[in-house]
Amino acid sequence: xxxxxxxxxxxxxxxxxxxxxxxxxxxxxxxxxxxxxxxxxxxxxxxxxxxxxxxxxxxxxxxxxxxxxxxxxxxxxxxxxxxxxxxxxxxxxxxxxxxxxxxxxxxxxxxxxxxxxxxxxxxxxxxxxxxxxxxxxxxxxxxxxxxxxxxxxxxxxxxxxxxxxxxxxxxxxxxxxxxxxxxxxxxxxxxxxxxxxxxxxxxxxxxxxxxxxxxxxxxxxxxxxxxxxxxxxxxxxxxxxxxxxxxxxxxxxxxxxxxxxxxxxxxxxxxxxxxxxxxxxxxxxxxxxxxxxxxxxxxxxxxxxxxxxxxxxxxxxxxxxxxxxxxxxxxxxxxxxxxxxxxxxxxxxxxxxxxxxxxxxxxxxxxxxxxxxxxxxxxxxxxxxxxxxxxxxxxxxxxxxxxxxxxxxxxxxxxxxxxxxxxxxxxxx
Amino acid sequence: xxxxxxxxxxxxxxxxxxxxxxxxxxxxxxxxxxxxxxxxxxxxxxxxxxxxxxxxxxxxxxxxxxxxxxxxxxxxxxxxxxxxxxxxxxxxxxxxxxxxxxxxxxxxxxxxxxxxxxxxxxxxxxxxxxxxxxxxxxxxxxxxxxxxxxxxxxxxxxxxxxxxxxxxxxxxxxxxxxxxxxxxxxxxxxxxxxxxxxxxxxxxxxxxxxxxxxxxxxxxxxxxxxxxxxxxxxxxxxxxxxxxxxxxxxxxxxxxxxxxxxxxxxxxxxxxxxxxxxxxxxxxxxxxxxxxxxxxxxxxxxxxxxxxxxxxxxxxxxxxxxxxxxxxxxxxxxxxxxxxxxxxxxxxxxxxxxxxxxxxxxxxxxxxxxxxxxxxxxxxxxxxxxxxxxxxxxxxxxxxxxxxxxxxxxxxxxxxxxxxxxxxxxxxx
Numbered sequence: 001x002x003x004x005x006x007x008x009x010x011x012x013x014x015x016x017x018x019x020x021x022x023x024x025x026x027x028x029x030x031x032x033x034x035x036x037x038x039x040x041x042x043x044x045x046x047x048x049x050x051x052x053x054x055x056x057x058x059x060x061x062x063x064x065x066x067x068x069x070x071x072x073x074x075x076x077x078x079x080x081x082x083x084x085x086x087x088x089x090x091x092x093x094x095x096x097x098x099x100x101x102x103x104x105x106x107x108x109x110x111x112x113x114x115x116x117x118x119x120x121x122x123x124x125x126x127x128x129x130x131x132x133x134x135x136x137x138x139x140x141x142x143x144x145x146x147x148x149x150x151x152x153x154x155x156x157x158x159x160x161x162x163x164x165x166x167x168x169x170x171x172x173x174x175x176x177x178x179x180x181x182x183x184x185x186x187x188x189x190x191x192x193x194x195x196x197x198x199x200x201x202x203x204x205x206x207x208x209x210x211x212x213x214x215x216x217x218x219x220x221x222x223x224x225x226x227x228x229x230x231x232x233x234x235x236x237x238x239x240x241x242x243x244x245x246x247x248x249x250x251x252x253x254x255x256x257x258x259x260x261x262x263x264x265x266x267x268x269x270x271x272x273x274x275x276x277x278x279x280x281x282x283x284x285x286x287x288x289x290x291x292x293x294x295x296x297x298x299x300x301x302x303x304x305x306x307x308x309x310x311x312x313x314x315x316x317x318x319x320x321x322x323x324x325x326x327x328x329x330x331x332x333x334x335x336x337x338x339x340x341x342x343x344x345x346x347x348x349x350x351x352x353x354x355x356x357x358x359x360x361x362x363x364x365x366x367x368x369x370x371x372x373x374x375x376x377x378x379x380x381x382x383x384x385x386x387x388x389x390x391x392x393x394x395x396x397x398x399x400x401x402x403x404x405x406x407x408x409x410x411x412x413x414x415x416x417x418x419x420x421x422x423x424x425x426x427x428x429x
Numbered sequence: 430x431x432x433x434x435x436x437x438x439x440x441x442x443x444x445x446x447x448x449x450x451x452x453x454x455x456x457x458x459x460x461x462x463x464x465x466x467x468x469x470x471x472x473x474x475x476x477x478x479x480x481x482x483x484x485x486x487x488x489x490x491x492x493x494x495x496x497x498x499x500x501x502x503x504x505x506x507x508x509x510x511x512x513x514x515x516x517x518x519x520x521x522x523x524x525x526x527x528x529x530x531x532x533x534x535x536x537x538x539x540x541x542x543x544x545x546x547x548x549x550x551x552x553x554x555x556x557x558x559x560x561x562x563x564x565x566x567x568x569x570x571x572x573x574x575x576x577x578x579x580x581x582x583x584x585x586x587x588x589x590x591x592x593x594x595x596x597x598x599x600x601x602x603x604x605x606x607x608x609x610x611x612x613x614x615x616x617x618x619x620x621x622x623x624x625x626x627x628x629x630x631x632x633x634x635x636x637x638x639x640x641x642x643x644x645x646x647x648x649x650x651x652x653x654x655x656x657x658x659x660x661x662x663x664x665x666x667x668x669x670x671x672x673x674x675x676x677x678x679x680x681x682x683x684x685x686x687x688x689x690x691x692x693x694x695x696x697x698x699x700x701x702x703x704x705x706x707x708x709x710x711x712x713x714x715x716x717x718x719x720x721x722x723x724x725x726x727x728x729x730x731x732x733x734x735x736x737x738x739x740x741x742x743x744x745x746x747x748x749x750x751x752x753x754x755x756x757x758x759x760x761x762x763x764x765x766x767x768x769x770x771x772x773x774x775x776x777x778x779x780x781x782x783x784x785x786x787x788x789x790x791x792x793x794x795x796x797x798x799x800x801x802x803x804x805x806x807x808x809x810x811x812x813x814x815x816x817x818x819x820x821x822x823x824x825x826x827x828x829x830x831x832x833x834x835x836x837x838x839x840x841x842x843x844x845x846x847x848x849x850x851x852x853x854x855x856x857x858x
Binding site: 005006007009030033035036039040041042043044047050065067068069070071072073074075076079091094095096098099102104106113116117120121122130132137139141143153154 | 434435436464468471472473496497500502504520523524525527531535542546551566572
């Protein structure tokens, strides 16, 4: 993509109402624009990252044996009246009547809808287990939306729902998702630490939040150093052992009762990016989602739900990956792998070489943002540092004479001079 | 995917309220389930087709030089008050107040929002032309939703918006989309005939509906036989020549004034799947979307919008591709390329060979739905005919003895006997 044609409305200043760094950088880098409080449009750069995050989540859910569906945003109130949550849910649920005066709502979550689908489609224990998921926009009418996409009103979630005949099966489904979540976040270059969460009366030890570490995180977290040493994506990972390790957010942490030696206790700040939760027969009993069990009796199914904040992750990734100049995208979620900078657009040999390199990189399947604008080197460098592509390839008249271009790593700042050919081979796998 | 694990709730009977064949078949084949009038959940088989249609649309819009964004579903009423449409739009627009009593609405379309984004981001004619698109769920509170996903309340649209400095540029953008639409529908195996549509006062000849032919189509259409003879995706296609050919829906058709010889006039039934529309400065003037022109004066931008009904296309594809036994998916949109049928799951050599073929096809990247259920051949054949995968590979004890499997083409019904090796090579490109 040529930057001169790319819809990338950069801002020089951070808007005053953007309090956290990811919100500031997403606005400055032209990733999003707000249309109402907590409601955003995703512009090309932001949309590209959102799609990459979404696709990683999708691939990992598919790999874990889950099946993708899509439920609607607008839901009938009657399903929520059945489950008993219609009255209980607060004003975060946006309610309205349709033109025939039927009460409807904008889905803040989808437990009722999926339970309804399940009870209409599945009749026998032989068709269990099931694990269905969707990646869908949800709406919660937050009283004070803030922090950009980190706490918006309209937000993209991946939500899974598992259905099992008994507790043993439900536990297997839970552990399967636990493992899939560790892999999902790791693939984005994030270390997510599972922390036991409050699950009310039913969950027991089957409720975990996944927190990623970022100095700007929303809450303080404490955890066993072992989390930094274990390969969280190993196939032989012992989930029970991992669950037994100490990890707590500040509201659960009790400094006096920590079962970890002081030198082994880490602390930092965390951002919640996922939550997995076993809720048993809460919805299946209320809504009559039963299957015929092995002995012919009707059995309410055991359910769990598993969420990942997909649009929130875009903000969280920035909180965990930035410096004073801008964003530093991990390669797996980067909107382009590299930025190609032509230092002197008015110099014909320079422009020819850059254009040639651009065409060959694109042909090799490398995603490139080519800054072909007639701007100063300073403006071009600042743009690339701000939008945070993992690598920069810089072509200038001086290097051209020496037969080299410069390749720069955005994260480390390390540069090397390579022949154009070698630079091409570096990225074209 | 093994059918025994696939979430595919088939129905034996068509629900009484499903009046048209695509609605009946989508319900029977377990593609969708209704949650409220005109609002559906997409189950795995339906979702897979929806995603394939969406991806073809996306690739063709990208190839035409358009950039993808995503605007929110919930919009502020104030933008519609600015454009003057808030009062004018009927009860199809679902309106509500948020918890702070700000009037909002569920977007039935996005002209106002995109115009707002444009005016906040683009200031100079040098940044034109622009063509932005999204693939987003919209909501129209139809008084009588019907025909399944063909006229639902919540539906998936691809909508582009073009921005140009002058009419000449707008015409270029229009023709670019005209051409992209012909390619998009062709890639799905559909012939879409562009028909001049009523555009009110401003459109002139820049408003076209794209109608695909299906015997069950919603309106009668008349068109020049030339449409059947021209390669609509040729790079040297003359758009002006094409636009000059006669094509009209029944409400525009005047039998006495047709400029086509009787033997060259075709008629049939059509389903509208796309609409492109030039509307000039209607929104840019009302909302102040101007750029500084070459001479420094502020110029309101010339705009056009271009829609494709993505979820509607899933229904339209079925209307155009089915027989009395079920759906016949064109390969480019098929949820799986082939159905693998094990005629006798209780026969070990049969099951071994089928399992082996399944593994090798999947390894070769072929998408396969493997009917591994312990059901009769009749049930398995009926299932495959109903869900309409382009090919079936049938493994049975008799063929096994002769060293062959049967490959069946769902559309033609033609069968051939091949060695398992040859069958594998047939699909593994």
